[in-house]
Amino acid sequence: MSPHQFDIQLVAIIVAASCSIPGAFLVLRRMSMMADAISHSILLGIILVFFLVRDLSSPLLIIGAAASGILAISLIEAVNRSRLVKKDASIGIVFPFLFSVAVILLSKYARNVHIDTHSVLLGELAFAPFNRFIISGTDIGPKSAYIMGSIFLLNLLFVSFFYKELKVSTFDESFASSIGFRPRLIHYLLMAVVSVTCVGAFDAVGSILVIALIVIPPCCAYLLTDSLSKMIFLSVVFGITAAVSGFWVANLIDVNIAGSMASLCGLFFLAVFLFAPKRGFLAIIREKRRQKMAFAEASLLVSLYNQEMGKTVKNHPDSREMFQSGDLISKVVGFLKRKGEIAVKGEKIFLTEKGREKARITMENQ
Amino acid sequence: MSGIEKNPLIPAIRVTDLTVAYGDKTVLWDIDLEIPRGSMVAVVGPNGAGKTTLIKSIQGLIPRVAGVVSIHGKSYQKQRKEVSYVPQRGSVDWDFPTSVVDTVKMGSYGDLGWIRRPGRKEHEKALGALEKVDMLEFSNRQISQLSGGQQQRVFLARALVQSASVYLLDEPFQGVDATTEKAIVRILKELVAGGKTVLSVHHDLNTVSEYYERIAILNVGLVASGRVDEVFNSENLMKAYGGKTSFFPERKSTRRAV
Numbered sequence: 001m002s003p004h005q006f007d008i009q010l011v012a013i014i015v016a017a018s019c020s021i022p023g024a025f026l027v028l029r030r031m032s033m034m035a036d037a038i039s040h041s042i043l044l045g046i047i048l049v050f051f052l053v054r055d056l057s058s059p060l061l062i063i064g065a066a067a068s069g070i071l072a073i074s075l076i077e078a079v080n081r082s083r084l085v086k087k088d089a090s091i092g093i094v095f096p097f098l099f100s101v102a103v104i105l106l107s108k109y110a111r112n113v114h115i116d117t118h119s120v121l122l123g124e125l126a127f128a129p130f131n132r133f134i135i136s137g138t139d140i141g142p143k144s145a146y147i148m149g150s151i152f153l154l155n156l157l158f159v160s161f162f163y164k165e166l167k168v169s170t171f172d173e174s175f176a177s178s179i180g181f182r183p184r185l186i187h188y189l190l191m192a193v194v195s196v197t198c199v200g201a202f203d204a205v206g207s208i209l210v211i212a213l214i215v216i217p218p219c220c221a222y223l224l225t226d227s228l229s230k231m232i233f234l235s236v237v238f239g240i241t242a243a244v245s246g247f248w249v250a251n252l253i254d255v256n257i258a259g260s261m262a263s264l265c266g267l268f269f270l271a272v273f274l275f276a277p278k279r280g281f282l283a284i285i286r287e288k289r290r291q292k293m294a295f296a297e298a299s300l301l302v303s304l305y306n307q308e309m310g311k312t313v314k315n316h317p318d319s320r321e322m323f324q325s326g327d328l329i330s331k332v333v334g335f336l337k338r339k340g341e342i343a344v345k346g347e348k349i350f351l352t353e354k355g356r357e358k359a360r361i362t363m364e365n366q
Numbered sequence: 367m368s369g370i371e372k373n374p375l376i377p378a379i380r381v382t383d384l385t386v387a388y389g390d391k392t393v394l395w396d397i398d399l400e401i402p403r404g405s406m407v408a409v410v411g412p413n414g415a416g417k418t419t420l421i422k423s424i425q426g427l428i429p430r431v432a433g434v435v436s437i438h439g440k441s442y443q444k445q446r447k448e449v450s451y452v453p454q455r456g457s458v459d460w461d462f463p464t465s466v467v468d469t470v471k472m473g474s475y476g477d478l479g480w481i482r483r484p485g486r487k488e489h490e491k492a493l494g495a496l497e498k499v500d501m502l503e504f505s506n507r508q509i510s511q512l513s514g515g516q517q518q519r520v521f522l523a524r525a526l527v528q529s530a531s532v533y534l535l536d537e538p539f540q541g542v543d544a545t546t547e548k549a550i551v552r553i554l555k556e557l558v559a560g561g562k563t564v565l566s567v568h569h570d571l572n573t574v575s576e577y578y579e580r581i582a583i584l585n586v587g588l589v590a591s592g593r594v595d596e597v598f599n600s601e602n603l604m605k606a607y608g609g610k611t612s613f614f615p616e617r618k619s620t621r622r623a624v
Contacts, residue, residue, distance in 0.1 A: 093616050161481050172458045178402045178451040179476030180530070226508040228463050339576065 007129035007142045009247050012261065014145060015201045016239030018152040019213035021159050023196045024232045027218040028170050033088065034073065035214040037095035038191070039198040039207045041072035043102040046199070047110065057131075057143075062199045069190070069195025072098055099207075123206030125257040144204055151200040158193050159232065162186065167228055194323050205258040212240055212262035223276040242268055297334045297364045301341065304351045305359035376439040378403040378532050378563035379424060384433030386416070386423050393419045395483060395587045397433070401565055401580070401603060406558045408568040408577070408594075411584035412607050417567040418454070420584065421534045424565075447476060450530035452521050454537050460510050467492050467505040469520055473527030488527075495523035500549060515546030522550060533557060537567040539573075546598055551577050574598060 026032055041317040047066025049061050072095055079090035108308045129142040159166065167182040169176035176183045194214070221234035246261030253260075274281050333349065341355030351359065379401040386394040394416040401407050409417050422428045424435050426442055437445035450473075470492040471484050477486060496502045499519040504512070512520065525533060533554070539547050554564050554577075566572060574581060574594060581598050582591040583605040590597040616620060 028459075163476070164475055164483060165480065167464070168475055171462045171464065171469070171472070172453065174422065174427055174453050174457065175451060175472070175524075176475075177427055178446075178449070179472075180446050181480070211543070222463065224465050226465065231463050284581075 004129055005247075005251070007145070008125055008257065009244055010242035011128045011144050011148060011204055012125060012247055012257070013240050014148040014152050015204045015210075016213050016217070016261070017236045018148060018155050018197050019201055019210060020217040020235035020239035021152075021155040022190060022197060022230060023214035024218040024221065024228075024235045025159075025166055025170055025190055026194065027215060027222060028228075032215045033091050034076075035190070035194060035198070035211050037072050037076060038069040038195050038204065039210045039214075040095045040099035042066070042069050042195060042198050043106075043203060043207060044068045044098045045071075046202075047102050047105050051105075051109070054088075062196065065199035065202075066192060066195040068098065069198060070192060073188070073191045076334045106147060123202065123204050123209060123258045125196060125204050128204050130143035144200075148200045148204065151197055155193055155197060158189070162189070163229075166190065179204050205261065209258045209262040212265045213242075216262075216265040217242065220272040222268050223272050238265075238268060293332070293335070297336055297341075298359075299353055300332055300336065301351065301359040302362055304342065305347060305356060305363070308351060308356070373439075374403060375412055376403075377401055378405075378438060380421075380434075380436045380439075381424065382434045382436075384420075384435065385431040386419050386428055386433075387431050392586060394423065397584075397588045399582055399588060401563060403438075403563055404558060404561045405580050406408065406554060406564045406566075406578050407580040407582060408566060408574050409582045409584060410568050410571065410574065410606070411589075415455070415585045415606065417584055418536055421451075421536050421565070421567060422583060424534060425449060447528075448530050449532045449534060450525040450528040452525045455517050455540060460512070462509065463530045465498065465505070466501065466507050466509055466512070467511055467522055470495055470523045470527055473524040476528060478575060479568055490524070491527050495526040496520075497523060498526060498553060499523045504556065513543070515542040516551040518542045518546060518550065522553065526553075531562050533562060533564045533566075535564065537569060539568070539570065571603070 003264035023035065026035055042065035045064035045066070046061050048068075049058070049064030050056065053060055075094045075098075076090050079085060079093060080087050081137055085093065123328065128144045131142055131143045132139050133143040133146050165176070165181050166188050168179075169181055169186045173183045176186075197214075198207075201213065205213065217235040218231065220238045221231045225231050225234055242265045243261050246264040247257055248259040249255075249264065250260035272280065275283075277283055333342065336355065337344060339354075340352055341358055343350045343352055377400040379399070380398040381397050384397040384399075385392065392484040397420065409420060411417050419428060423430050423433075424442065425446075426435075435442050437448055442449065446452065467489070471488050471561040473495070474484055474488040474491060482525050493505060495535070496505050501516060501519050501523060504516065509517070509520065518540075522535075522538065525535075535554075538550055538554075542550070542615055554566070558564055566578075569576070573596065578594055580592065581594050583597065583602050583606045589606045
């Protein structure tokens with residue numbers, strides 16, 4: 001691994017980790033699309049401040065960007081509060097507008113500057129290490145690693161300090177305000193943190209791919225754990241893994257690094273979505289099938305038991321429906337026979353003592 | 367200064383001239399209501415009568431157009447810690463990644479204030495509250511695995527942790543099983559016996575006389591309030607519900623339908 005490759009991965013890891021932390025709360029608050037809105041709207045702030053200071057490395061750019069992120073959120077909420085459009089539509093109205101104004105300004109007045117539309121959308125992670133941080137002649141690493149590192153620290157501190165407040169206001173907003181926390185304030189603080197994160201990440205991975213890093217790792221984590229703190233931790237792990245593996249895939253097949261990172265996020269999600277042990281798609285199908293089988297077994301045992309008792313009880317309507325497919329009944333019969341709960345003699349099916357006991361228990365539990 | 371006023375004549379909750387509106391739609395109109403200390407009070411009324419709005423605006427969760435609310439004689443802001451709130455169970459996402467005991471612990475967040483984290487003491491308190499609602503064995507369960515009745519018990523346990531003197535509940539019996547309903551009523555009656563005040567939005571007119579001693583009948587304006595045996599009658603219910611109820615307290619031995 002060359003020092004250049006190391007630096008790229010370092011920046012990518014910090015970006016991914018920084019995005020995943022606030023991302024977990026965005027996903028839980030059903031505000032994933034806010035990441036989309038913010039990451040696009042910050043461009044306007046960056047450009048307007050750039051016109052003022054004419055310096056792409058000015059820290060004022062971050063403030064301008066964060067301010068336009070907050071502006072986007074306030075506009076979305078204002079449109080939303082009017083109750084004239086629905087929430088998702090108000091997001092769709094506000095941020096493309098702010099973004100398109102920025103694109104127009106960019107193409108009209110800033111053609112010769114480093115921020116061209118291509119790098120805005122996709123970022124230039126490969127160039128990130130060229131911009132070095134030099135203190136009294138000594139090169140101490142890529143500048144973006146320091147900027148992003150500070151943002152990561154900010155996110156970590158924010159979530160650790162306000163963990164309890166974020167948790168309760170995300171879970172139950174009206175309860176949170178009844179006990180004296182201010183969910184609106186927490187909301188805006190979180191949005192400010194997301195804005196700042198987007199600004200930092202935007203330089204490295206671009207405005208579209210930053211959404212992948214904010215939304216997808218928390219979604220993977222959500223399907224794998226029952227605890228909020230573990231969900232945040234797992235999000236960071238997923239983000240970092242996607243960043244590193246994305247880098248090497250890009251290296252291998254020679255494609256855009258940020259694109260490769262985001263694609264791997266998507267692939268990770270697909271894998272988790274399918275194979276998550278409890279909430280995964282396959283696990284749910286398996287569980288449904290198991291329940292169906294268990295119900296069919298119980299129905300058969302109980303109806304045999306009732307026949308034995310000499311009751312002329314009609315088949316339970318559900319069980320009759322169940323047994324209409326000849327396939328299922330033969331499966332159930334075979335299964336119960338193997339378990340030794342029924343015995344088959346000729347055409348007739350009999351309960352064994354074990355099956356009788358089980359039927360009795362089933363009926364008692366009804 | 368928060369706390370309970372020594373003078374027993376000062377009501378637990380006093381609402382004066384309360385008016386709330388969403389846009390130009392009046393939801394609550396000029397409500398005057400006094401809830402005596404140590405009473406168990408039902409808030410009933412048809413859909414859209416403003417029952418939830420009343421509970422929320424007492425706590426300032428919804429801006430008031432006009433009106434004053436006092437808790438034990440002082441403003442709600444000063445008495446926040448004396449008030450415990452149980453929102454509607456359906457108002458939150460039960461798939462949120464957290465356990466039963468952590469949810470109950472949220473009841474102690476108000477006392478902790480900003481930034482301070484719950485510790486050993488808060489954990490014990492949460493377990494104690496879970497024991498009261500008979501949910502101790504579920505303390506480490508993920509909240510998405512609970513039934514409706516169990517969810518409601520968790521919400522009640524969270525309110526118990528707050529150790530307040532006034533309890534505001536929004537439809538605590540909505541969609542819960544009969545066992546849970548009985549358990550909740552028992553706990554609420556214990557609270558009242560201990561001098562606490564309970565104000566609960568209630569739907570089932572059949573059980574009003576059995577559960578509550580006082581009632582507030584609401585339909586945007588306050589139709590009537592007072593002791594159940596004095597104001598819970600067909601005349602007042604007709605005023606609130608119009609023809610939309612067939613429940614008449616006087617004839618409840620023959621008709622049970624609502």
